[in-house]
Amino acid sequence: MDAIRHAIEWISTGVGGLAATLFPFAMAGLVALYLLWLVIGYLRVSQVGIASAAAPALRLTRAPDGAIEAPRGVPYCPVDGLQYPAGARFCRADESDLMVSCANCSTIIRAADESCYHCGTRDTTIEAAHSA
Numbered sequence: 001m002d003a004i005r006h007a008i009e010w011i012s013t014g015v016g017g018l019a020a021t022l023f024p025f026a027m028a029g030l031v032a033l034y035l036l037w038l039v040i041g042y043l044r045v046s047q048v049g050i051a052s053a054a055a056p057a058l059r060l061t062r063a064p065d066g067a068i069e070a071p072r073g074v075p076y077c078p079v080d081g082l083q084y085p086a087g088a089r090f091c092r093a094d095e096s097d098l099m100v101s102c103a104n105c106s107t108i109i110r111a112a113d114e115s116c117y118h119c120g121t122r123d124t125t126i127e128a129a130h131s132a
Contacts, residue, residue, distance in 0.1 A: 044095065057082035057092065073103030073124065075111040084111075100124055 027069070060081045061069050070076040075084045075098040088098055089112040098111035106111035107118035115122045 044090065057084050059083070068102055070099075072101045072106055075100045 026100060055076075060083050062081060063069055068078060068081045069122055070083065073086075075086065075088050076082065077084070077093065077096060078099050079091065079096050081096050082091060082093060084098055090096070091098060099108055100111045101108055102116040102119065102124050103114060103123065104121040105119040106121065107116055109116055109124060110116075111124075113124065116124055
């Protein structure tokens, strides 16, 4: 009976004191992670709208197998098949990352990428390729 009593006292004093000490820090960490999640979500959503008077997104055609047929160097949403102007990074409809077929080698990359991982060109959109 003494062993059980000693075990309960050790848990209540040793582990209980440690838990009482660490619990506020754990809660502060969770609150900080939640606030960080809110800030990152706000920043991501704030980049969705490229301009207030931006042209509406055009719907791209789909191949018989369901693949989106996007021209080279044009940002598009792989989820809903909308075409966006050069410089767009996120879909306005579902906030997913836009994809672009590299203007140089036609490798599919994210529109937010600064260069193509396959050929290394920095001009991944048609507008960027024609302005050079």
